[in-house]
Amino acid sequence: MFIYLIKRFLWVIPTILTVLLILFSLSYLLPGDPADIILGPRATPEMAEELESRLGLDKPWYQSYLLYLQNIIRGDFGTSIFRDRSVLGVIAEVLPYTVILTLTGMGLAVFNGISIGLLAANYNNSYLEKFLTLFSFITASTPTYIAGVLLIVIFSVNLNLIPSIGIGEGGILSRLHHLIGPALALSVGWTGYIARLTRSSMLETLDQEFIQTEKSFGIPRSYILYKYALKKAIKPIIAVVGLGIGRLLGGAVFVEVIFNRPGLGKLIVNSVNERDLPMVRGGVLAAALLFVIANLIADISYAYFDPRIKQK
Amino acid sequence: MPDKILKINDLAVEYKNKGSYLRVLEDITLELDSGEILALVGESGSGKSTLGKTILRLLPDSARIIKGGIFFKGKDICNLSEKDFNDQIRGQEMAMVIQNPQNALNPVFKVGTQILDILYFKSKKQKKRKELKKEAVQILKKVGISDPEYRFNEYPHQFSGGMKQRVMLAMAFISNPSLLIADEPTTALDLTVEAQILNLLSNLVDEYKTSILYISHDLGVVAGLSDRIAVMYAGGIVEIAQTRELFDHPNHPYTEALLKCLPDYQQTEKLQTIPGEVPDPGNYPAGCKFHPRCSYSFDRCRQEVPLLKEIEPDHFSACFLNER
Amino acid sequence: MFKSQKFFRFKKKTIRVIKIMKQDYRAYLGGSIIMLILISAIFAPLIAPADPYKTNVTKRLEGPSLENLLGTDSLGRDILSRLIYAARPAVLVSFGGIIISLIVGIILGLLAAYVGGILESIILFIFDVIRAFPPIILILVLLSIVGPSLLSVIVILGVTIMPRYGRVVRADTLSEKEEDFVEAARSLGADNSRIIFKHILPNIFASVLVLSGMDMASMIMWEAGLSFLGLGLQPPLSSWGVMLQESYQYIQTAPLMIVWPALAIMLTMLGFSTFAESLRVALNPKLNQEV
Numbered sequence: 001m002f003i004y005l006i007k008r009f010l011w012v013i014p015t016i017l018t019v020l021l022i023l024f025s026l027s028y029l030l031p032g033d034p035a036d037i038i039l040g041p042r043a044t045p046e047m048a049e050e051l052e053s054r055l056g057l058d059k060p061w062y063q064s065y066l067l068y069l070q071n072i073i074r075g076d077f078g079t080s081i082f083r084d085r086s087v088l089g090v091i092a093e094v095l096p097y098t099v100i101l102t103l104t105g106m107g108l109a110v111f112n113g114i115s116i117g118l119l120a121a122n123y124n125n126s127y128l129e130k131f132l133t134l135f136s137f138i139t140a141s142t143p144t145y146i147a148g149v150l151l152i153v154i155f156s157v158n159l160n161l162i163p164s165i166g167i168g169e170g171g172i173l174s175r176l177h178h179l180i181g182p183a184l185a186l187s188v189g190w191t192g193y194i195a196r197l198t199r200s201s202m203l204e205t206l207d208q209e210f211i212q213t214e215k216s217f218g219i220p221r222s223y224i225l226y227k228y229a230l231k232k233a234i235k236p237i238i239a240v241v242g243l244g245i246g247r248l249l250g251g252a253v254f255v256e257v258i259f260n261r262p263g264l265g266k267l268i269v270n271s272v273n274e275r276d277l278p279m280v281r282g283g284v285l286a287a288a289l290l291f292v293i294a295n296l297i298a299d300i301s302y303a304y305f306d307p308r309i310k311q312k
Numbered sequence: 313m314p315d316k317i318l319k320i321n322d323l324a325v326e327y328k329n330k331g332s333y334l335r336v337l338e339d340i341t342l343e344l345d346s347g348e349i350l351a352l353v354g355e356s357g358s359g360k361s362t363l364g365k366t367i368l369r370l371l372p373d374s375a376r377i378i379k380g381g382i383f384f385k386g387k388d389i390c391n392l393s394e395k396d397f398n399d400q401i402r403g404q405e406m407a408m409v410i411q412n413p414q415n416a417l418n419p420v421f422k423v424g425t426q427i428l429d430i431l432y433f434k435s436k437k438q439k440k441r442k443e444l445k446k447e448a449v450q451i452l453k454k455v456g457i458s459d460p461e462y463r464f465n466e467y468p469h470q471f472s473g474g475m476k477q478r479v480m481l482a483m484a485f486i487s488n489p490s491l492l493i494a495d496e497p498t499t500a501l502d503l504t505v506e507a508q509i510l511n512l513l514s515n516l517v518d519e520y521k522t523s524i525l526y527i528s529h530d531l532g533v534v535a536g537l538s539d540r541i542a543v544m545y546a547g548g549i550v551e552i553a554q555t556r557e558l559f560d561h562p563n564h565p566y567t568e569a570l571l572k573c574l575p576d577y578q579q580t581e582k583l584q585t586i587p588g589e590v591p592d593p594g595n596y597p598a599g600c601k602f603h604p605r606c607s608y609s610f611d612r613c614r615q616e617v618p619l620l621k622e623i624e625p626d627h628f629s630a631c632f633l634n635e636r
Numbered sequence: 637m638f639k640s641q642k643f644f645r646f647k648k649k650t651i652r653v654i655k656i657m658k659q660d661y662r663a664y665l666g667g668s669i670i671m672l673i674l675i676s677a678i679f680a681p682l683i684a685p686a687d688p689y690k691t692n693v694t695k696r697l698e699g700p701s702l703e704n705l706l707g708t709d710s711l712g713r714d715i716l717s718r719l720i721y722a723a724r725p726a727v728l729v730s731f732g733g734i735i736i737s738l739i740v741g742i743i744l745g746l747l748a749a750y751v752g753g754i755l756e757s758i759i760l761f762i763f764d765v766i767r768a769f770p771p772i773i774l775i776l777v778l779l780s781i782v783g784p785s786l787l788s789v790i791v792i793l794g795v796t797i798m799p800r801y802g803r804v805v806r807a808d809t810l811s812e813k814e815e816d817f818v819e820a821a822r823s824l825g826a827d828n829s830r831i832i833f834k835h836i837l838p839n840i841f842a843s844v845l846v847l848s849g850m851d852m853a854s855m856i857m858w859e860a861g862l863s864f865l866g867l868g869l870q871p872p873l874s875s876w877g878v879m880l881q882e883s884y885q886y887i888q889t890a891p892l893m894i895v896w897p898a899l900a901i902m903l904t905m906l907g908f909s910t911f912a913e914s915l916r917v918a919l920n921p922k923l924n925q926e927v
Contacts, residue, residue: 011764014761015761015764015765015768016768018761018765018768019765019768019769022765022777023777026777026780026781029781030780030781124373125373125374137906137909137910137913138902138906140909141853141902141905141906141909142902142905143857143860143861143901143902143905144861145860145861145864145880146898146901146902149880149884149887149894149898150895150898152887152891153887153891153894153895157887157888157891158891164887164888208415209410209412209415209416210415210416210417210418210419211418212365212370212408212410213408213409213410213416213417213480213483214418214426215368215370215402216368216370216402216403216406216407216408216410216493217402217403217407217408217430217433217483217484217486217487218398218399218401218402218403218404218407218430218433218434218487219403219429219430219433220398220433221394221398223429223433227429228418228421231420231421232418232419232420235420246770247770249770250770250771250772250773251772253770253772253773253776253865254772254861254864254865257865258884265772268773268776269776269865269867272776272777272779272780272867273866273867275780280777280780284769284773284776284777287769287770287773288768288769288770288773291768291769291770291773292768295767
């Protein structure tokens with residue numbers, strides 16, 4: 001198990017280095033002179049020259065790349081063209097919003113998904129179960145942005161229950177109020193997925209002999225369902241949560257744009273539109289890092305919950 | 313004559329399968345005296361496990377009783393609500409031990425926790441789990457688990473097959489049940505372990521005066537244990553008699569064939585097998601269900617269904633040969 | 637000898653799968669939605685009641701009426717006609733994208749499994765790097781390099797999804813390679829391409845088919861999402877994503893307008909995923925209990 005973890009951890013390093021290489025090569029791949037792209041349209045020739053020597057753009061590409069790596073390690077991600085601020089500062093400012101949104105979305109998906117799945121398993125072969133199964137299937141194949149748009153149309157425009165844009169001002173209540181819509185939109189797809197997973201896992205567990213034994217010893221049905229079966233059935237669900245967080249990070253891009261919330265996704269989209277290369281690089285790097293970490297957690301939790309890997 | 317602990321009257325059970333109904337049990341009539349061990353013997357697929365599960369209401373939702381009744385201590389338990397059944401019968405008056413100990417204990421809970429929960433619900437939630445721990449350890453000790461204090465906190469996969477079955481028995485006897493349904497409790501075990509478990513079971517029965525419905529496919533195992541034997545074939549009972557009587561004077565051709573399949577340690581005869589297989593529910597032949605495999609079958613067997621009849625005192629058999 | 641046996645197995649399996657799917661309402665539901673989209677795409681000019689690009693400023697943002705069944709958009713264009721025409725980029729993107737994914741993925745997967753060594757490591761590493769990005773971010777970056785157009789969207793989506801197929805093909809090929817019949821075929825002098833086409837491809841066909849059904853749905857989803865962000869297909873082209881983006885500005889005043897393309901995308905996703913689900917169950921009947 002320990003060796004597996006170390007291996008898995010070390011494997012991340014070349015991946016991240018290559019991600020950095022791709023981001024670095026963006027300045028060469030984009031049409032135009034690298035220095036001009038990095039500095040933006042308002043640059044003077046002197047500024048371009050200064051930047052070229054500072055970033056080593058006049059040297060061979062690998063030296064320039066090493067310099068880029070050094071800067072990253074020192075925490076220097078460059079300066080945003082559009083905002084005229086340090087890239088790292090901008091990212092640090094918006095990152096918490098994305099993290100909170102993603103975690104809340106995942107929390108909702110886990111809670112709602114497990115509840116729906118449990119209900120479906122509990123009332124197996126009933127009309128309620130058929131309805132819930134259909135519901136999970138539909139939500140599982142609903143794109144995040146569709147969920148967001150429909151939520152706004154129904155709950156914001158028609159019912160006026162939730163705000164459609166922004167993050168709220170002042171108090172925590174207002175912030176939570178503004179978080180409901182986006183987090184719900186983000187959670188929709190995984191709610192369906194987790195519901196389906198919970199249902200099939202519960203049905204499989206309830207079919208096991210030990211459940212019959214427990215029943216025959218007079219343990220009440222609800223107790224068997226929520227204590228004995230759930231603990232066994234919940235393992236595969238916990239194992240996919242890490243994976244889900246990675247996926248929801250991608251979905252957050254749409255949610256942030258639709259609900260007009262600050263966040264990493266919106267920052268990247270805006271920077272791409274503004275052709276703000278340093279900002280794009282920094283944002284993508286942050287997103288890739290988060291994604292890699294989420295996947296790492298997913299792999300580790302898989303390993304933890306799968307005894308076959310655990311024993312290795 | 314002692315009271316009947318269990319009485320089953322003309323019971324029939326059906327499974328719903330893709331819109332059609334399959335009759336898996338039919339014409340089951342059975343009585344069990346208090347303190348008696350009745351063995352239910354038959355090949356796999358004969359419906360013996362289904363009968364055990366029917367009594368304890370452990371069948372899936374797709375199964376239902378369509379005829380007959382089950383009377384426990386003179387009371388019809390088919391009409392109890394699910395809640396009453398759970399409160400009054402399961403874990404109070406009846407318990408079950410099942411075939412495969414690997415799968416009989418929940419793998420994600422400590423053995424002690426599982427015992428505590430049974431004790432807790434037996435006490436109708438009156439006692440705290442802490443108070444019950446001593447009792448639980450005592451129970452483990454009683455079924456021969458060494459170092460029970462330590463074992464209490466272990467998970468099932470840390471127990472051997474025989475020890476798991478001991479734990480199962482411990483759990484089953486917690487409630488001091490009047491009736492224990494033992495569904496092939498030793499089939500998955502080694503021969504020596506099997507002997508130990510059977511021994512433990514006999515001791516517990518002597519102590520608690522429990523009646524047992526012992527389900528097995530192995531006549532050899534039940535020979536030394538049971539008072540009476542009921543032989544099942546394709547969802548029905550074909551013969552019931554005292555153990556000695558059944559071994560000495562088997563009446564039904566199926567019983568006879570089963571006995572010939574039994575290895576004799578002196579190996580005087582070549583082992584026999586019964587040709588063919590138990591038919592699936594839904595593909596039962598007309599008439600006597602055993603007739604395609606029976607070497608004595610004649611015309612009537614193909615047309616009419618034989619009923620269980622008393623051919624000697626306390627010896628019932630369902631075969632037309634007795635009427636010829 | 638080995639070939640015909642193998643091929644016979646494949647054919648038998650196909651017949652069995654079709655037989656199972658014939659009894660599954662999901663196959664009909666998904667299949668008819670996919671057919672509906674295909675028909676809309678191919679026969680758009682015949683079906684659409686109006687010209688999807690004809691603007692009419694006097695009829696802006698009108699609700700449903702007999703003349704415009706689903707109403708008109710901000711430029712007075714007929715929404716229904718635009719919806720029907722928008723099936724075209726959806727079909728192009730999903731089929732184009734999946735073909736690129738399949739071709740590149742199968743070639744790389746086969747190469748990795750057959751050649752092995754350093755080439756295999758490099759290919760696997762490429763897969764890992766692609767998977768190190770959240771898909772949407774990778775697509776955004778790549779699009780910013782090549783610029784948004786129908787072709788670039790197709791190629792980039794194809795490349796982004798490709799590692800899934802590469803990995804499946806590699807894993808299956810590795811296990812198939814071990815099997816006796818391939819060894820036997822090789823000992824009889826069959827060359828590699830023959831083994832690949834007659835033995836390996838038919839065998840991985842099943843797992844790849846289910847995956848591609850689901851991925852075609854996600855490609856349509858990505859395309860619409862990108863266009864919605866303004867980074868995919870560009871107006872005035874009729875695409876569900878473009879329509880989403882155009883109507884998003886009017887979500888407060890004319891909320892019904894955005895519902896139509898949203899429903900079209902949802903229906904498409906549902907169609908592909910129910911069909912893929914039915915296929916998955918048919919290929920593996922043991923799964924039938926679960927949904």
